[in-house]
Amino acid sequence: xxxxxxxxxxxxxxxxxxxxxxxxxxxxxxxxxxxxxxxxxxxxxxxxxxxxxxxxxxxxxxxxxxxxxxxxxxxxxxxxxxxxxxxxxxxxxxxxxxxxxxxxxxxxxxxxxxxxxxxxxxxxxxxxxxxxxxxxxxxxxxxxxxxxxxxxxxxxxxxxxxxxxxxxxxxxxxxxxxxxxxxxxxxxxxxxxxxxxxxxxxxxxxxxxxxxxxxxxxxxxxxxxxxxxxxxxxxxxxxxxxxxxxxxxxxxxxxxxxxxxxxxxxxxxxxxxxxxxxxxxxxxxxxxxxxxxxxxxxxxxxxxxxxxxxxxxxxxxxxxxxxxxxxxxxxxxxxxxxxxxxxxxxxxxxxxxxxxxxxxxxxxxxxxxxxxxxxxxxxxxxxxxxxxxxxxx
Numbered sequence: 001x002x003x004x005x006x007x008x009x010x011x012x013x014x015x016x017x018x019x020x021x022x023x024x025x026x027x028x029x030x031x032x033x034x035x036x037x038x039x040x041x042x043x044x045x046x047x048x049x050x051x052x053x054x055x056x057x058x059x060x061x062x063x064x065x066x067x068x069x070x071x072x073x074x075x076x077x078x079x080x081x082x083x084x085x086x087x088x089x090x091x092x093x094x095x096x097x098x099x100x101x102x103x104x105x106x107x108x109x110x111x112x113x114x115x116x117x118x119x120x121x122x123x124x125x126x127x128x129x130x131x132x133x134x135x136x137x138x139x140x141x142x143x144x145x146x147x148x149x150x151x152x153x154x155x156x157x158x159x160x161x162x163x164x165x166x167x168x169x170x171x172x173x174x175x176x177x178x179x180x181x182x183x184x185x186x187x188x189x190x191x192x193x194x195x196x197x198x199x200x201x202x203x204x205x206x207x208x209x210x211x212x213x214x215x216x217x218x219x220x221x222x223x224x225x226x227x228x229x230x231x232x233x234x235x236x237x238x239x240x241x242x243x244x245x246x247x248x249x250x251x252x253x254x255x256x257x258x259x260x261x262x263x264x265x266x267x268x269x270x271x272x273x274x275x276x277x278x279x280x281x282x283x284x285x286x287x288x289x290x291x292x293x294x295x296x297x298x299x300x301x302x303x304x305x306x307x308x309x310x311x312x313x314x315x316x317x318x319x320x321x322x323x324x325x326x327x328x329x330x331x332x333x334x335x336x337x338x339x340x341x342x343x344x345x346x347x348x349x350x351x352x353x354x355x356x357x358x359x360x361x362x363x364x365x366x367x368x369x370x371x372x373x374x375x376x377x378x379x380x381x382x383x384x385x386x387x388x389x390x391x392x393x
Contacts, residue, residue, distance in 0.1 A: 016121075016125070017117075017118050017121040017122070017125075018121070019111060019117065019120075019121060021121075022107065022121055022124045022125070023107060025128065026103040026106075026107055026124070026128070026131065027100065027103070029103065029128065029131065029132050029135055030096070030099035030100045030102070030103045030135055031096055031099070031100070033099060033132060033135035033136050034095050034096035034098070034099040034100075034135070034138070035096060036136075037095070037136055037138070038091065038092050038095050038096070042136075043091065043095050043138060044069050044070075044071060045137050045138045045139065046091070046094070046095045046098060046138040047068055047069040047091075048069050048071055048072075048073050049073075049075075049079070049083045049086075049087075049098070049138070049140070050083060050086065050087040050091070050094065051066060051068055051069065051073075051087075052073050052075060052079050052080045052083055052087075053080045053081075053083050053084045053087035053088075053211075054087060055073075055080075056077065056080035056208055056211055056212045056216075056220075057080075057211050057212060059212055059213065059216045061220075061223060062077065062080075062220050062223060062224070063220075063223045063224060063226070063227035072227065073227075074174075074224075074227055074228060074231055075140070075173055075174055076172045076173050076174070076221070076224055077172075077208045077212075077217050077220040077221060077224065078169070078172045078173055078204050078205070078207055078208055079140075079173045079174075080208050080211065080212075081207050081208050081210075081211070082173065083098075084211070086098045086101070095138060098138060099135050099138060101143065102134075102135070102138075102139070102140065102142035102143040102146075103131065103135070103142060105142070105143040105146035105147065105150075106127070106131065106142050106143060106145055106146040106149075106312075107124065107146070108146055108150065109145065109146030109147065109148070109149030109150045109153070110123050110124050110127070110146070110149060110316075111124075112149060112150055112153035112154075113149060113152075113153055113289070113320070114153065114156060114157070114285050114288075114289070115289070115323070115324070119323050119324070122319075122323050123316070123319040123320060123323050126315070126318070126319035126322070126323070126340075127145075127312065127315055127316050127319050129344050129345070130311055130312045130315040130343075130344050131312055133308060133309055133311075133312070133344075133347060134309040134310075134312040136309075137309045139309040139310075139312065140173070140174065141174075141176075141309060141310050141312050141313055142312055144170055144173070144174055144176060144177060144313065145296070145312055145313045145316050147166050147169060147170040147177060147180075148166075148170060148176075148177065148179060148180055148295070148296060148299075148313070149292070149316070150162070150163075150166045151163050151164075151166040151167045151170065151177075151180035151183065152180065152183050152288075152292050154166065155180075155183045155184075155186055155187050155193070156183070156186055156285075156288055158187070158188070158189070160187055160189055160192045160193040160196055161192070161196040163180070163183075163187075163193065163196075164193050164194075164196035164197035164199075164200050165196065165200045166180065167180035167181060167197065167200075168197055168200040168201050168204055169200070169204060172201075172204050172205065175228070176299050176303070176313070179295050179296075179298070179299045180295075182272075182291065182295045183288075183291070183292070183295075185276065185282060186282060186288055205217075205221075208220075231305065232304060232305065238251065238252055238255065238257050238361075241307050241308070241360070242304065242305055242306065242307045243304045243305075243306070243363060244306045244307055244308060244310070244311070244360075244363045244365050244366050245300070245301050245302060245303055245304055245306045245363065245366055246264055246268070246301050246302060246366060246370050247259065247261050247264045247302070247304060248304065248306075248363035248366065249362065249363045249364070249366055249367065249370070250264070252361060252362045252363050253362055261304055264302065265302055268298065268302045271374075271377050272294065272295075272298050272377070274377065274380075274381055275287075275290075275291065275294075275377065275380035275381055278380070278381070281380075281384075281385050284385035284386055284388060285385075285388070286324055286326075286385035286388025287380065287385040287388075289320055289324050290321065290324070290376055290379065290380050290385070291380065292317070292320060293317040293318070293320040293321040293324075293376055294317065294373060294376045294377065294380065295317070296313055296314060296316050296317030296320070297314045297317040297318065297321075297369050297372065297373045297376070298373060299313055299314070300313050300314035300366075300369065301314065301366050301369050301370050301373060306366070308347050308360075308365060311343060311344075311365065311369070314343070314369045315339075315343060315344060315369075317369075317372075317373075318336065318339050318343070318368075318369060318372055321372060321375075321376055322336045324388065326383075326387060326388050335368070335371060335372060335375065336372075338368050338371075339368035339369060339372060342359070342364060342365065342367060342368050343365050343366075343367075343368045343369055346359045346364070346365055347365075
């Protein structure tokens with residue numbers, strides 16, 4: 001006889017891993033975070049997003065500082081079309097619906113992965129807290145994570161048109177989306193993928209012209225490039241809330257703000273590219289998912305623009321890496337717990353203020369993700385992924 005307590009526990013676990021349960025949890029997180037921030041007048045990011053639409057329709061420079069939010073926008077012109085339905089609503093309603101839309105895209109991405117339902121739900125649970133952190137800032141990075149996941153899932157499912165569309169969309173909104181090209185070698189119909197990408201680029205490049213003008217949008221792309229270059233220069237600081245990256249750790253631990261990004265980026269790209277030498281492994285779902293995890297983490301830890309809410313992208317990679325491990329050995333569990341505590345929980349009140357400040361000043365939120373990324377590269381170079389028995393239904 002199975003003890004009644006064990007039966008109840010199994011029923012609870014089964015309930016918590018239902019897709020409907022995760023949808024409800026994420027919906028509650030989106031609503032609560034949006035409501036709280038709006039009523040505490042802490043929704044400046046949403047105002048930046050909202051005015052991208054209004055400035056586009058008024059043909060005003062999208063990348064200047066404006067008094068409505070005393071900050072500047074760093075998203076591409078096509079973002080004006082994405083934010084339009086929310087910008088037209090009252091801020092209280094629009095901001096909450098914006099959060100809901102972001103988590104919907106993230107969950108769409110998670111549940112599109114070629115994994116069994118239980119594993120996908122575990123990934124969603126692991127990402128929940130980091131998602132909440134991003135929701136308090138109304139971050140588009142939540143949806144961007146979903147977009148990267150969708151670009152992967154559609155490609156491995158041989159739906160090249162959909163994959164190319166999401167890669168282009170992510171890229172034209174926020175350059176991080178271009179990392180979806182890392183999955184290019186997993187498609188057999190490369191010509192179809194390329195043509196679909198070019199068509200998507202032409203469509204999405206021109207789309208915001210419908211609410212402004214061709215000349216304004218072309219100028220806006222030039223302005224966008226200049227704003228990103230300027231932002232990159234400002235990110236390399238010893239005290240800012242950004243540069244939570246491998247380079248940021250190096251700069252802040254040494255106290256040398258002049259340490260350049262390029263040596264780290266070159267080394268990172270070389271290490272990132274090494275697993276591509278194992279062509280025979282490309283066909284295995286485990287190898288493909290490991291590359292997805294590597295891509296998500298790489299995008300964040302090698303960006304000087306990474307801030308705390310950006311780590312929803314990297315932590316999705318951590319969740320995928322941990323969930324697909326063939327054997328969850330002690331050191332793997334320890335590394336995951338280390339990441340959950342230091343990366344995900346460090347911004348919360350669980351940590352005393354002086355400790356949180358110490359972690360921020362030295363960009364230590366990045367440390368566990370850096371260690372896991374090196375682990376992923378090592379595993380991709382060493383292991384045979386044919387033995388990774390990953391169910392995809």
